[in-house]
Amino acid sequence: MRDVAVVSFAQTPFVRHTNSNDAELVMEVVTAALDRAHLPRHDIGFCVSGSSDFLTGVPFSFVAALDAVGAWPPIRESHVEMDGAWALYEAWVRLQHGDIDTALIYSFGRSSLGDLQDILVQQLDPYYLAPLQPDPIGLAGIQANALLDSGRFRERDFAEVVARSRSHSQSNPNAQLRKPVQASALLDAPYLAPPLRKHDCSPISDGAAAIVLATGDRARQLSKRPAWITGIDHRIETHSLGARDLTRSPSTERAGKEAGATKSALDVAELHAPYSPQELILKEALGLDDKVSINPSGGALGANALMVAGLVRIGEAAQRILDGSANRTLGHATSGPCLQQNLVCVMESRS
Amino acid sequence: MSAEETLTAPYLLEYTYRRSCGPVIGRFLAALKEGRIEGIRTSSGRVVVPPTEYDPDTSEPLTEFVPVSTSGTIVSWSWVLTPRPRHPLSRPFAWALIRLDGADTAMLHAVDAGELSRMKTGARVKARFAAERIGHIRDLECFELEVA
Amino acid sequence: MSEIIKGMIAPVKLAYTMNAGRASSRFLRGLYAHKILGQRCTVCHKVNVPPRGVCPTCGVPTEDDVQLSETGTVTTFCVINIQFDAKARELPYACASIILDGADSTLFHLVQEAAVDQIRMGMRVRAVWGPTPLYSLESISHFRPTGEPDAPFESYKEHL
Numbered sequence: 215m216r217d218v219a220v221v222s223f224a225q226t227p228f229v230r231h232t233n234s235n236d237a238e239l240v241m242e243v244v245t246a247a248l249d250r251a252h253l254p255r256h257d258i259g260f261c262v263s264g265s266s267d268f269l270t271g272v273p274f275s276f277v278a279a280l281d282a283v284g285a286w287p288p289i290r291e292s293h294v295e296m297d298g299a300w301a302l303y304e305a306w307v308r309l310q311h312g313d314i315d316t317a318l319i320y321s322f323g324r325s326s327l328g329d330l331q332d333i334l335v336q337q338l339d340p341y342y343l344a345p346l347q348p349d350p351i352g353l354a355g356i357q358a359n360a361l362l363d364s365g366r367f368r369e370r371d372f373a374e375v376v377a378r379s380r381s382h383s384q385s386n387p388n389a390q391l392r393k394p395v396q397a398s399a400l401l402d403a404p405y406l407a408p409p410l411r412k413h414d415c416s417p418i419s420d421g422a423a424a425i426v427l428a429t430g431d432r433a434r435q436l437s438k439r440p441a442w443i444t445g446i447d448h449r450i451e452t453h454s455l456g457a458r459d460l461t462r463s464p465s466t467e468r469a470g471k472e473a474g475a476t477k478s479a480l481d482v483a484e485l486h487a488p489y490s491p492q493e494l495i496l497k498e499a500l501g502l503d504d505k506v507s508i509n510p511s512g513g514a515l516g517a518n519a520l521m522v523a524g525l526v527r528i529g530e531a532a533q534r535i536l537d538g539s540a541n542r543t544l545g546h547a548t549s550g551p552c553l554q555q556n557l558v559c560v561m562e563s564r565s
Numbered sequence: 566m567s568a569e570e571t572l573t574a575p576y577l578l579e580y581t582y583r584r585s586c587g588p589v590i591g592r593f594l595a596a597l598k599e600g601r602i603e604g605i606r607t608s609s610g611r612v613v614v615p616p617t618e619y620d621p622d623t624s625e626p627l628t629e630f631v632p633v634s635t636s637g638t639i640v641s642w643s644w645v646l647t648p649r650p651r652h653p654l655s656r657p658f659a660w661a662l663i664r665l666d667g668a669d670t671a672m673l674h675a676v677d678a679g680e681l682s683r684m685k686t687g688a689r690v691k692a693r694f695a696a697e698r699i700g701h702i703r704d705l706e707c708f709e710l711e712v713a
Numbered sequence: 714m715s716e717i718i719k720g721m722i723a724p725v726k727l728a729y730t731m732n733a734g735r736a737s738s739r740f741l742r743g744l745y746a747h748k749i750l751g752q753r754c755t756v757c758h759k760v761n762v763p764p765r766g767v768c769p770t771c772g773v774p775t776e777d778d779v780q781l782s783e784t785g786t787v788t789t790f791c792v793i794n795i796q797f798d799a800k801a802r803e804l805p806y807a808c809a810s811i812i813l814d815g816a817d818s819t820l821f822h823l824v825q826e827a828a829v830d831q832i833r834m835g836m837r838v839r840a841v842w843g844p845t846p847l848y849s850l851e852s853i854s855h856f857r858p859t860g861e862p863d864a865p866f867e868s869y870k871e872h873l
Binding site: 271286326329344 | 721723725727728729730731732733734735736737765766767768769770771772773774
């Protein structure tokens, strides 16, 4: 296995409505990520994007964003209709082939263009679920209620997740929701979709992110302190919601084990939890103790650009190593209703 | 309109799809049309409702259909305060995972409980079938709380 | 045993608010004002139209709007013999990839006021603005032949 490291990460500020088109968003992050890695554009070995045409409503709309990468002369390029975290996984696999030593991953999404409550119905079982049009918040509410019924957590625990997220996002200039809140005040807020309150749900965000990966010696040339990927794995559960235990995340547990998440102590874990109860489920599934700093960026409750937020979790976790504030970190990404599939990426510094 | 404002326009994306059902989903929907619900048995004896073509745990192909009750128990739920236009009900209702008697998995549907305070995990519910049925999941209009 | 339901109608209906973004909005406003705007790349100096805010060759932001000539050359074209567009058009009709004078990428549009069997590569054409200004390429009704001698193949062969 070739050693692969994150050598740079860039993200846009996340906002409710951007006036940039997809290419303009990608332009910002690709330029920044390449600058930070001191990597000229023509040196990139492989380029892969993660996005969803369902956000723009136009088939193949992701192709327009490729302009921001400069695809002439022809480049090695790929795309996944997934969160950029899965694009990063593809890049990691591609780098194992041995013929190239750098990869650029980018993801973008403008959730402001459509209605996510309708769009996300399209990912559900087309025969049994989609015709009922179950909105994603309603489904997350079912998972939240199941968690309360299990007796393992209370509504106060949900509120504390939110309060912690907001206190962290105060120091994240890219986060969308940054106002600090007290857990007890949150419990007084009205329900949005009982048992979930509005603040238990992530905001709707537009934005983009990019990461540069490099192998071995190349990584050491491009970064003083590369974030070496020591484990990366993703697992998926059945799409039959009623055949799953929604209070646990066996796919995250398995991915975490395969990626060696808790082989030794973690400083930071960025967990992609668009709903506050999900952070509790993920923390348990990964076996994280209270010594691990969870979502120092504020997490998805601070900003959640669909298709980007998972890549941002990996980027934020990597950045802590790049900037010297942590030695061992974990980035997690999720996709599908109620944490159906999960990717775990574990990174370390090396002296 | 300022020079920096971008132009926007409404856009409606519409596709008319007709999806083939196959023998497992097709049989489940045919039973719904007749006011019945069927599940499918796995090699470990678990009855999966709604039926899947393959075992969710082992991925073996499944063929043994099993009738299940049209009554069941609420496994978990959430409440819809403001129904959306395409929801099964236009008054506040619950989304629920319902384990029908005879089934080992739960199915998702709407419960017309009337009021949030009436919803409880473990409550008993009964299917309300639509008057006109065509062989579609919405032949099940929703579920109702069984009055004790 | 009951029948099997063979098929299920599964319509998809999703409502969006398209946002053209900054570069396209300037282009569309230009069309409304009967101007065709491209953008010049500061690295390769090529002029891209329609402009998207980035140079697709160099991958750098493009800010400089350039007003293009309304006259150009047909690089390649096609003749359509069936109704497939939502808009019913008189058949047959022709569309072409037109390289406007001063541009380095082509615009796709209708070529009319000529018999379809007269339309050819190298034909010189000019934009005809429609009666109603629009924020779209349809602000141009079509392109028509100018009557000038055909452009030599050398002048447009890089744009095929």
